[in-house]
Amino acid sequence: xxxxxxxxxxxxxxxxxxxxxxxxxxxxxxxxxxxxxxxxxxxxxxxxxxxxxxxxxxxxxxxxxxxxxxxxxxxxxxxxxxxxxxxxxxxxxxxxxxxxxxxxxxxxxxxxxxxxxxxxxxxxxxxxxxxxxxxxxxxxxxxxxxxxxxxxxxxxxxxxxxxxxxxxxxxxxxxxxxxxxxxxxxxxxxxxxxxxxxxxxxxxxxx
Numbered sequence: 198x199x200x201x202x203x204x205x206x207x208x209x210x211x212x213x214x215x216x217x218x219x220x221x222x223x224x225x226x227x228x229x230x231x232x233x234x235x236x237x238x239x240x241x242x243x244x245x246x247x248x249x250x251x252x253x254x255x256x257x258x259x260x261x262x263x264x265x266x267x268x269x270x271x272x273x274x275x276x277x278x279x280x281x282x283x284x285x286x287x288x289x290x291x292x293x294x295x296x297x298x299x300x301x302x303x304x305x306x307x308x309x310x311x312x313x314x315x316x317x318x319x320x321x322x323x324x325x326x327x328x329x330x331x332x333x334x335x336x337x338x339x340x341x342x343x344x345x346x347x348x349x350x351x352x353x354x355x356x357x358x359x360x361x362x363x364x365x366x367x368x369x370x371x372x373x374x375x376x377x378x379x380x381x382x383x384x385x386x387x388x389x390x391x392x393x394x395x396x397x398x399x400x401x402x403x404x
Contacts, residue, residue: 264292264301267393274389279352280341282394283385287358291335293317297324306396307388313396323365333361333378351397353386357404380404 265288271281282305289302299317306313323329336358343354359380364373381401388397 261292261295264289264298267305272393274352274392274394276344276346276352279344279354279387279394282387283341283354283356283383284338286396287336287338287356290316290320293320293324294330294334295325297321297326307390307398310396310398312399312401319367323367329366329369330363331365331373332363332376334363334365334376336360336381339380347386350389351386352394353384356383356385357381358383 265285267285268281271278271285286302286305289305293299293302293316297320299321303313303317306317320330325331325334337360338356338358341354341356343356344352345354346352357380359378360376361378363376365376366373381403383399383401385399386397387394389395
């Protein structure tokens with residue numbers, strides 16, 4: 198899959214990963230429902246033994262009833278707000294993985310963000326609510342070490358994140374894909390909308 202160009206001045210680095218974020222496309226099935234959905238091997242899934250063979254990964258907490266609100270610290274278009282937005286966006290991805298509801302996630306994404314849509318499409322079909330995503334699939338942003346302003350209205354950088362062990366399937370008839378705990382680097386570009394940052398494009402690679 199190809200992706201639109203990320204403004205070069207908005208990013209410090211450049212490319213993405215597997216399973217949830219696989220081979221430069223969000224791919225939840227590979228290493229956690231990250232901005233890159235399933236089978237292109239992205240995001241940390243290692244298809245191999247089934248959950249029954251290795252033991253089912255510990256499941257995450259009960260599904261939330263509403264999408265998280267954008268925190269006040271993620272409002273505005275400062276670089277400090279950009280960092281908090283990146284963390285907030287990760288929470289929206291986790292909510293979508295829990296429920297299959299991608300409304301809030303897509304509202305915080307630019308309409309042209311292909312990896313955002315790829316992830317949303319996958320998680321709509323495979324999520325914890327319908328039993329096709331099981332385990333410690335929530336991603337946890339550990340740091341946002343790179344942030345810079347680019348062209349007017351854009352910012353970009355990278356974040357590091359981790360995901361636990363989980364299993365995922367595209368349909369109930371599929372054999373589960375098993376993802377081991379993994380760490381990733383997410384490169385992203387943000388744009389502005391209505392006075393706040395939104396996700397313009399992102400790529401993720403396994404560390």
